[in-house]
Amino acid sequence: MDKPGIVVAGASGRMGQMLIQLIGDSDQARLVGAVDRPDSPWIGQDVGTAMGGAAMGIVVTDDPIEVIAGAQAVIDFTSPAATVALAELTAQARAVHVIGTTGLSEGDLKHIAAAARHAPIIRAGNMSLGVNLLVGLTRKVAAALGEDWDIDVVEAHHRHKVDAPSGTALMLGEAAAEGRGKSLDDLRTPAREGITGAREEGSIGFAAIRGGDVVGEHDVIFAADGERVVLRHLATDRAIFARGALRAALWGQDKGPGEYDMSDVLGLG
Ligand SMILES: NC(=O)c1ccc[n+]([C@@H]2O[C@H](COP(=O)([O-])OP(=O)(O)OC[C@H]3O[C@@H](n4cnc5c(N)ncnc54)[C@H](O)[C@@H]3O)[C@@H](O)[C@H]2O)c1
């Protein structure tokens, strides 16, 4: 069988460039399209040349329809608005949509769920093996410890990140809430500022640091009287997210319509 053809959306972005390099070097997939926003200076350029290397024979376009029609998967690390639009187009082409974009609203998620009725969509706030293992550990530790153990998720990212808490922090918070048999919506405490009052028992808090070139750091802190347990993941290279996304695109090739996540892809369920 031919290697699956993959479109990268957000080609000029930090993740887009990682993916183009990874797919270009892969013997399991081929790059068939590169999409970016209409005002990107990369539009009309060969994507390899735009990245400062050799030409790859793929011209960056702001019109996803044509390239998606000939693709088996779209890997998308863009913005919430772009991701919602791409979900509809990718579903129409019956291709696999791998979504790494974070900061999606409830409304965005409803659009994505509607698109997943027609094609497989694999979405995760973090595509790395390490974080997806940490999600399982967080669920277990939260289940083992009583509500007298306070839970906070503290995360740090580079200065360009636009959403908070990070998608990863929300995955970890959801896992902690699940461990306690609740939903994060029930336990999440608003960002702290001013006279917040004492902490509510069983609540889950979030704190975000933004600065420099930090790729991504997450601590899940379980704090009780006299002791703390800290679960930590440190990302030092974005390649971990790109490898996870490509793995998801390949895994999705024989899957039916529906919503999947990285625990499905990695068999961690
Ligand atoms: N799930 C994960 O593992 C993971 C890992 C890293 C980043 N992310 C998320 O991926 C997203 C992108 O991160 P980044 O660091 O690459 O950001 P970035 O700003 O470097 O790149 C975003 C890219 O999307 C493009 N874009 C924006 N609007 C578009 C549109 N309408 N059509 C086509 N392209 C469009 C931009 O031009 C840019 O090339 C963020 O939401 C981030 O949180 C997720």
Ligand SMILES: O=C(O)C1=N[C@H](C(=O)O)CCC1
């Ligand atoms: O760089 C980013 O932006 C990242 N976003 C994801 C998140 O929101 O958790 C994953 C880590 C990097």
